[in-house]
Amino acid sequence: GQNIDQPTEMTATEGAIVQINCTYQTSGFNGLFWYQQHAGEAPTFLSYNVLDGLEEKGRFSSFLSRSKGYSYLLLKELQMKDSASYLCAVETGNNRKLIWGLGTSLAVNP
Amino acid sequence: DVKVTQSSRYLVKRTGEKVFLECVQDMDHENMFWYRQDPGLGLRLIYFSYDVKMKEKGDIPEGYSVSREKKERFSLILESASTNQTSMYLCASSPSSGVKETQYFGPGTRLLVL
Numbered sequence: 315g316q317n318i319d320q321p322t323e324m325t326a327t328e329g330a331i332v333q334i335n336c337t338y339q340t341s342g343f344n345g346l347f348w349y350q351q352h353a354g355e356a357p358t359f360l361s362y363n364v365l366d367g368l369e370e371k372g373r374f375s376s377f378l379s380r381s382k383g384y385s386y387l388l389l390k391e392l393q394m395k396d397s398a399s400y401l402c403a404v405e406t407g408n409n410r411k412l413i414w415g416l417g418t419s420l421a422v423n424p
Numbered sequence: 425d426v427k428v429t430q431s432s433r434y435l436v437k438r439t440g441e442k443v444f445l446e447c448v449q450d451m452d453h454e455n456m457f458w459y460r461q462d463p464g465l466g467l468r469l470i471y472f473s474y475d476v477k478m479k480e481k482g483d484i485p486e487g488y489s490v491s492r493e494k495k496e497r498f499s500l501i502l503e504s505a506s507t508n509q510t511s512m513y514l515c516a517s518s519p520s521s522g523v524k525e526t527q528y529f530g531p532g533t534r535l536l537v538l
Contacts, residue, residue, distance in 0.1 A: 347526060356514055356529035357467075401467070410455045410474075410518040411482075412527060416466040 316340045318415035320402050325421045326392055334387045334418045336402035344405040347412065348376050348387045351399045360400075361387070389420075397422045427451070428530035430515055436536045443502040445533050447515030454520040456498035457527065458482075458490060460511040467514070473498055474520065505537045 318338045326332040338346070345364040349357035363369055363378035363385060375388040389396055402415040431446035447456065457472040459482075469482030471490040479490050487509060491499045498517075502509055512534050516527040 356532050358529070359526040362526065410520065410527065411457075411469070411472060414467040416464070 320415040342406040347403045349401040430530040445500040449517040453517040457516040
């Protein structure tokens with residue numbers, strides 16, 4: 315089967331760093347996406363990894379190890395507005411269909 | 425900027441009604457998707473379309489149908505709404521070609537079936 319696992323909930327303090335992990339077992343792999351979703355809103359794109367290694371984008375970075383089926387999203391200098399759900403998704407085929415994790419709900423406390 | 429719009433943000437319908445949810449994108453994307461999102465179940469794919477008049481079932485197509493008569497528009501139809509179809513419905517689109525092309529989401533329609 316196809317499966318994506320990520321922690322259900324995490325909490326962190328404003329100004330700190332947090333790492334959200336994602337492990338996947340899928341029948342194919344074209345790339346891995348991270349999305350952010352605030353409560354009541356639609357998901358918005360954060361990052362994309364297709365090769366092993368770290369992709370940095372401002373306060374957010376994403377890492378991928380294809381051999382381990384593992385990714386993480388690193389959020390630095392946390393702000394209150396980073397409180398949201400973070401979704402990991404894997405593209406497996408040619409038609410942009412994504413396999414989605416259930417999301418990690420991050421609460422940033424003052 | 426890519427724009428994906430959905431016909432309603434909130435909708436209340438009665439059991440047994442036929443419900444139409446419309447989605448329009450303005451970026452000439454080939455692929456369009458309909459999801460529903462429920463607490464604890466995440467995003468689940470209902471149907472997707474990779475071209476005009478083409479459609480494929482997703483993971484939970486039962487009780488739904490779709491229509492794609494024009495490239496920019498993808499409609500989700502609930503033939504006879506039931507209370508277990510109360511959910512947040514999200515439409516997304518993406519291009520077929522190109523690397524690193526994500527899915528772009530509409531704002532969502534929160535449907536309540538009474």
